[in-house]
Amino acid sequence: MAELKLRVQIEGNTEKTVFVERDEFKMGRSPECDLHLPYGSISRTHARFVKTPSGEWIIEDMGSKNGTLLNESFVTSPQKVNHGDVIRLGNVFISVIFTERPQTKPPISVHPQTKPPLDYSSQPTTTPQPRATLQTTIAPGITILRNAKDLQQQWIQADAPGDVLSNKERAIARLKDLVDIAKGLNSAESIEAIFSQVQKVVFREIKSVDRLALLIDVSGTGKLELMNSAARDIAEQQHLAAHGNWISRSICQKVFSEKVAIHTADAQSDERFDGEQSILFKGIRSAMAVPLWDENKVVGVLYADAHLRRRDWAQEGEEDLSFFSALANLVASSVQRWLLTRKLRNEETIRQKLERYHSPAVVQQLIAAGTLQGGRLPPTEEDVSILFADIVGFTALSERLTPAQIANLLNDFFEEMLKEVFAFGGTLDKFIGDCIMAFFGAPERQPDHAERAVAAAKGMLTRLERLNTDRILSEPLQLRIAINSGKVVVGDVGSSQRVDYTVLGAPVNLASRMEGICPPGECVISENTYALLKSPAGFEVMGEYRFKGIDKPVLIYQTKRNS
Numbered sequence: 001m002a003e004l005k006l007r008v009q010i011e012g013n014t015e016k017t018v019f020v021e022r023d024e025f026k027m028g029r030s031p032e033c034d035l036h037l038p039y040g041s042i043s044r045t046h047a048r049f050v051k052t053p054s055g056e057w058i059i060e061d062m063g064s065k066n067g068t069l070l071n072e073s074f075v076t077s078p079q080k081v082n083h084g085d086v087i088r089l090g091n092v093f094i095s096v097i098f099t100e101r102p103q104t105k106p107p108i109s110v111h112p113q114t115k116p117p118l119d120y121s122s123q124p125t126t127t128p129q130p131r132a133t134l135q136t137t138i139a140p141g142i143t144i145l146r147n148a149k150d151l152q153q154q155w156i157q158a159d160a161p162g163d164v165l166s167n168k169e170r171a172i173a174r175l176k177d178l179v180d181i182a183k184g185l186n187s188a189e190s191i192e193a194i195f196s197q198v199q200k201v202v203f204r205e206i207k208s209v210d211r212l213a214l215l216i217d218v219s220g221t222g223k224l225e226l227m228n229s230a231a232r233d234i235a236e237q238q239h240l241a242a243h244g245n246w247i248s249r250s251i252c253q254k255v256f257s258e259k260v261a262i263h264t265a266d267a268q269s270d271e272r273f274d275g276e277q278s279i280l281f282k283g284i285r286s287a288m289a290v291p292l293w294d295e296n297k298v299v300g301v302l303y304a305d306a307h308l309r310r311r312d313w314a315q316e317g318e319e320d321l322s323f324f325s326a327l328a329n330l331v332a333s334s335v336q337r338w339l340l341t342r343k344l345r346n347e348e349t350i351r352q353k354l355e356r357y358h359s360p361a362v363v364q365q366l367i368a369a370g371t372l373q374g375g376r377l378p379p380t381e382e383d384v385s386i387l388f389a390d391i392v393g394f395t396a397l398s399e400r401l402t403p404a405q406i407a408n409l410l411n412d413f414f415e416e417m418l419k420e421v422f423a424f425g426g427t428l429d430k431f432i433g434d435c436i437m438a439f440f441g442a443p444e445r446q447p448d449h450a451e452r453a454v455a456a457a458k459g460m461l462t463r464l465e466r467l468n469t470d471r472i473l474s475e476p477l478q479l480r481i482a483i484n485s486g487k488v489v490v491g492d493v494g495s496s497q498r499v500d501y502t503v504l505g506a507p508v509n510l511a512s513r514m515e516g517i518c519p520p521g522e523c524v525i526s527e528n529t530y531a532l533l534k535s536p537a538g539f540e541v542m543g544e545y546r547f548k549g550i551d552k553p554v555l556i557y558q559t560k561r562n563s
Helices: 148-157 164-186 191-205 234-238 249-258 277-281 310-354 360-369 394-400 403-423 449-469 506-517 527-532
Strands: 003-010 016-019 024-028 047-051 057-061 068-070 086-089 092-099 143-147 209-216 225-231 260-264 287-293 298-306 380-391 427-432 435-440 479-494 499-504 522-526 539-545 554-559
Touching (some): 164 310, 225 234, 249 260, 249 287, 287 310, 380 394, 403 427, 435 449, 449 527, 522 527
Parallel strands (some): 479 522
Antiparallel strands (some): 003 016, 047 057, 068 086, 209 298
16 A cells, blocks of 8 residues: 655646645536646546445546647556556646655765755655555665765775675776776867767766766756757667657756765655656656866756666665766766867957958957857947048049959058057957948947048058059049047947948938038038047038938038048
8 A cells, every 4th residue: 555645737737736635636627626726728527536345546538628648648547656657637647656754764865065954765664554645755775875085085985895805806896987088078079979978988887877878058047958858778779859858957957056966866755856847747766966167167967867776776775976976087088178179269260250341459359258149149238439441432443443443452551440449449340342341349349430440441541542642552642531529339240141231320421411411531420420529639520411311411521631
């Protein structure tokens, strides 16, 4: 005979435990039911549990509209339920758990430097007897929970009954094993190669392990990602779920956050895992998990699915867990190296991308500040100054030069002009034919963005004059430059295939149109930019102009190159 408790999970709600305290237990939408389930998919009296005279429990559908499922099969007649069965009523999942409570609690063996309760392997002093009230206890001999740091040396020390010499020889042999394992891990450069080495060792040394998984906190945010998994059986390996639905995320998270090693032969009966949906509904019983850490930081979890009988677990569980933990310590170093290499490669890729738009100093600041999200700069509203610099008479120039000559001329021209943009902390938006579009004030906020834009414009005009004088360029060139200031949206915009760091908004359109009225070899600025300059001396009013798409006339200022 056994007594019944139910773990109930409603989709989108917290899991709870219900104790069955009578021989007939009704479930349904009616408030009179023992388990009140006020949901549309549940009938008024949907189903019931009944205890038979022999002490067994059965589930019976009470003529419900949507039916009752036992282990995903419809209940068409009273069916016997067993420990671990899952019953579904609409959107409600109910796990069946039978418990027996001993008259006295088993003694708890506490491992040094750890917090009780840790080990429930001791046997009860009396024979368990069924009780009339439905209480629950942790069945003895089901779970080892250890401080991971203590376990790192335990396997090497190899303490066991026998003479001191044999223990020393065993310790030396295990040290040699770890050295060989470390050599293999150190030569592995990819995460696949690291896992391959771990897989070979685990399946060779721990016979009870059937499946193995490596989970890593890749992002450094505490979110574990399944990197790789393997099954001992080749046929099962082919069907191993890529999303790892056989893994208990509850156990992994506990191991990761608390730096403990766990080995359980029946997680379903361990009250420390009460309320954990992944354990309940995945039917997880035997599992082993250890943290990957190097005294400073936990980087992941090594998880194994071990289908153990309790007798085997009691004999081998502690030793397997010790070895698993020692192995995980070596794996942690390899994973840390892989994460660092991955970070450096990502940073180099991001750096190369950003250096197309920003000065090297700004790129370094962006990477150091960690403002990038997935290698992108998220769109934000910023006050900036936008600059358009266009070559005068480029159409006529391109008619008398070959395409190759045009390309070489533009490359040399852009290279020189961007030196002035970057010198004043500007950002390249894009090249539009023969035109340079740049802005100041983002991604690094610059209160003096207008001053910087004007200084860059003057620098571009001065530099171009020198290039023409020294005949550095294959053709003498002239520029028109226009600057406007205002609030825009700035950030990475585009698709998954192509992304541009750009500015969007009305101030951009105005700056583009202003360039068309600029005299050759000069720079024009809007009244908005003029108002932001601390020393606007040297600028003179050019006049009010109307532009397409702009309701009001705009006051424009111009300045000479030698002003």
